[in-house]
Amino acid sequence: MPEIRQDVVTGRWVVVATERAMRPSDFGSTRVSAAPEPHQCPFCPGRELMTPLELYAVRPADCEPNTPGWQVRVVPNKFPAFKTGELEQPSESMFSRRAADGSHEVIIHTPDHTACLATMPVGDVELVLRVYRQRYRANRDDPHVRYAHIVVNHEKEAGASIEHTHSQLFGVPLVPPLVQQELAGASWHHTSRGKCVFCRIMEAELEVGRRVIVENDSFVAIAPFASCLPFEMWIIPREHQPSFDMIEGEQFGDFAQILHDTLGRYRERFDSPPYNYYIHSAPTDGSDYPYYHWHLELIPKLTWPGAFEMGTSMMINVTTPEHAAEFLRDSHSVG
Ligand SMILES: [Zn+2]
Ligand SMILES: [Zn+2]
Ligand SMILES: [Zn+2]
Structure with missing residues (x-):
């Protein structure tokens, strides 16, 4: 489970997201490697079962969840920074920790692997923004979430781990x-x-x-x-x-x-x-x-x-x- 630790000097909080399970060898190079091939991409249509089950999608009424046919798709992050649950260890005498309760969602903008927000038709961007508000409201109503943070990291150098264009919503249990x-x-x-x-x-x-x-x-x-x-x-x-x-x-x-x-x-x-x-x-x-x-x-x-x-x-x-x-x-x- 992810947890939040507080720095005892400054009071600053840091999220320790253990489920991301980075090994020291994963940090070996900061060089940007080639993007994964589209045929391995978990956000492409036809690979819906490579992600956790969808929370929401824009798709025709006769189209089954977690199958192709969607226009915008929202799934839980597979390696969440925030997830409601129990702390694995209690705080130590000087050192405060708390559960990183909340949520972490991925909003996949389009089924098109090669598109991005700057190249998609404006109408499709509008659809993404309407999904933002839908997810924002869903998180607003979650009692664990005190702040709903919507972000985009575009491309690896900006922190994206998957090339296929997407946003993330972090349901944070404190006001940053x-x-x-x-x-x-x-x-x-x-x-x-x-x-x-x-x-x-x-x-x-x-x-x-x-x-x-x-x-x-x-x-x-x-x-x-x-x-x-x-x-x-x-x-x-x-x-x-x-x-x-x-x-x-x-x-x-x-x-x-x-x-x-x-x-x-x-x-x-x-x-x-x-x-x-x-x-x-x-x-x-x-x-x-x-x-x-x-x-x-x-x-x-x-x-x-x-x-x-x-x-x-x-x-x-x-x-x-x-x-x-x-x-x-x-x-x-x-x-
Ligand atoms: Zn893709
Ligand atoms: Zn104003
Ligand atoms: Zn601001």
Whole structure:
């Protein structure tokens, strides 16, 4: 069973996911090896029984679960970082551990092994985003899950272990530290300035324009003023919505369009780089967070943090966000 351990000096929590069962020899090389052949891929249609049984799928009504015919498929992660269960060992005198209760799901975007979110039709991306909300709500209703974290690791260099395009949803039993920091800042801002900090950032950025990359009726994509990494982007809904589960109607299509567009810009400008994205949203712990505003953070994997960053939690960004926005704005839009 995975467990969560707390560092006694800083209070920082770390997940120890024993089911991943890495042997020392698995760490031998950090070089990226060739992707597995499509004929071995457990996410391809026809190999449904190579994954745990599906939790949800978009498929025709007359089509059996765990058989081909699906458009989007959700399965439990075979090697979960979070899984509700009993701790195998109790805490030791100085050292706290707790069960890594929760869930860990894989959302397979498409049956097409060679597609990715930037090359799929926008309508298919929209279908994936609708599945995000379905799974988000299912996890929100799980009493073990205090935070539902949706992520994409695109390609091996960005942490993907399977090439076939997919997202992951982590049902986390605590509110992660970075989200706690954002909540604290947003709460303070709301109390002292009387308005949501993300709404204010969006207004200010649209007024200045220098860091805006692209916008549509429901979303704005910006290079944030204090970007941590080169060409980092935030996609923010125009409507003030604390939680991702509030997205609805036309907003799905607009979200799909801007995500497809921005990923297309990365693809064109950096020759299909690996990238990561994740959605920050209000916790699912039953409390209200009216001052928070969900958003998606997107980062192409162009640099790797060094010892300064690792030792300080401070990033050195070698590209200004103003330059990043200009460079990405000028690329021809594929949306
Ligand atoms: Zn595949
Ligand atoms: Zn807001
Ligand atoms: Zn954020």
